Amino acid sequence: xxxxxxxxxxxxxxxxxxxxxxxxxxxxxxxxxxxxxxxxxxxxxxxxxxxxxxxxxxxxxxxxxxxxxxxxxxxxxxxxxxxxxxxxxxxxxxxxxxxxxxxxxxxxxxxxxxxxxxxxxxxxxxxxxxxxxxxxxxxxxxxxxxxxxxxxxxxxxxxxxxxxxxxxxxxxxxxxxxxxxxxxxxxxxxxxxxxxxxxxxxxxxxxxxxxxxxxxxxxxxxxxxxxxxxxxxxxxxxxxxxxxxxxxxxxxxxxxxxxxxxxxxxxxxxxxxxxxxxxxxxxxxxxxxxxxxxxxxxxxxxxxxxxxxxxxxxxxxxxxxxxxxxxxxxxxxxxxxxxxxxxxxxxxxxxxxxxxxx
Ligand code: AHR
Numbered sequence: 001x002x003x004x005x006x007x008x009x010x011x012x013x014x015x016x017x018x019x020x021x022x023x024x025x026x027x028x029x030x031x032x033x034x035x036x037x038x039x040x041x042x043x044x045x046x047x048x049x050x051x052x053x054x055x056x057x058x059x060x061x062x063x064x065x066x067x068x069x070x071x072x073x074x075x076x077x078x079x080x081x082x083x084x085x086x087x088x089x090x091x092x093x094x095x096x097x098x099x100x101x102x103x104x105x106x107x108x109x110x111x112x113x114x115x116x117x118x119x120x121x122x123x124x125x126x127x128x129x130x131x132x133x134x135x136x137x138x139x140x141x142x143x144x145x146x147x148x149x150x151x152x153x154x155x156x157x158x159x160x161x162x163x164x165x166x167x168x169x170x171x172x173x174x175x176x177x178x179x180x181x182x183x184x185x186x187x188x189x190x191x192x193x194x195x196x197x198x199x200x201x202x203x204x205x206x207x208x209x210x211x212x213x214x215x216x217x218x219x220x221x222x223x224x225x226x227x228x229x230x231x232x233x234x235x236x237x238x239x240x241x242x243x244x245x246x247x248x249x250x251x252x253x254x255x256x257x258x259x260x261x262x263x264x265x266x267x268x269x270x271x272x273x274x275x276x277x278x279x280x281x282x283x284x285x286x287x288x289x290x291x292x293x294x295x296x297x298x299x300x301x302x303x304x305x306x307x308x309x310x311x312x313x314x315x316x317x318x319x320x321x322x323x324x325x326x327x328x329x330x331x332x333x334x335x336x337x338x339x340x341x342x343x344x345x346x347x348x349x350x351x352x353x354x355x356x357x358x
Pocket of ligand 1: 144145196264
């Protein structure tokens with residue numbers, strides 16, 4: 001049995017290596033051939049870029065990693081749509097590091113791809129690399145997250161409206177607590193300095209700022225990770241135990257009972273639920289609001305473990321490919337394209353839910 005296992009493992013690793021070599025070879029070929037007939041993007045065309053002449057478009061795409069099921073679906077959507085649209089992708093996984101994204105974008109410039117798209121892990125620090133792309137005449141599309149930079153350095157943004165997601169989370173809470181005098185909120189937030197976290201936090205606060213009943217008593221950075229959701233919750237429980245206020249039906253932060261948990265993504269929420277289950281803590285007295293709408297969190301909503309799930313739609317691939325084509329044809333694209341998103345709540349008719357697929 002062990003021998004079969006190791007044999008399978010070796011065959012798998014060999015296959016992975018062979019696939020990698022084929023991918024590199026394909027990329028080099030593509031780069032070589034497009035390089036021969038290289039278009040130059042400069043002022044021209046309605047979009048400000050001269051249309052691409054090569055037959056198969058090449059898109060350099062820098063993804064930030066695979067920290068959540070949402071992210072994996074986002075990557076898959078982009079791959080699928082590229083294939084359907086006959087667009088070749090040069091993909092790079094930055095493994096949560098901005099420096100890796102900068103390297104990837106620079107390598108796309110060297111390859112002279114037709115269009116660059118990337119998910120900016122954080123908001124700042126992109127100006128220089130975007131200037132380099134502009135000088136090389138390669139248009140750039142921001143995907144999923146926004147940046148702080150001169151807008152003339154990129155063609156447009158495609159993704160979620162993080163402000164609206166935060167507002168929707170708070171709107172649900174406002175409706176939920178019409179007759180409570182004070183509501184203590186604990187926030188689990190994601191990647192520090194990312195646009196999506198800033199927006200989700202801002203939109204949420206915007207809605208509650210004029211209602212003094214709502215107080216954000218604590219905010220912890222869970223990096224959008226399930227493991228961090230578990231850790232933060234364990235820490236809350238441990239501190240409650242240490243101060244003698246632990247109970248099986250509530251969570252506490254610095255001695256105060258938590259009425260609402262506002263979690264910036266499903267991975268952290270699922271980590272929270274894991275820990276609650278471990279300690280046998282029920283969620284009846286805690287309103288939990290999450291963002292993303294992965295299948296597992298929709299399941300938790302239908303089981304009464306969550307109260308509201310604000311969708312963040314990862315299926316950006318099809319629209320991205322349309323934008324890539326438009327730019328390549330020298331046509332303008334909108335500065336901002338928001339993807340459609342819903343809100344799922346405990347009041348919904350669950351029989352109308354369709355499988356999420358991720
Ligand atoms: O930027 C989008 C966020 O990043 C998603 O909400 C989260 O799950 C992901 O990792």
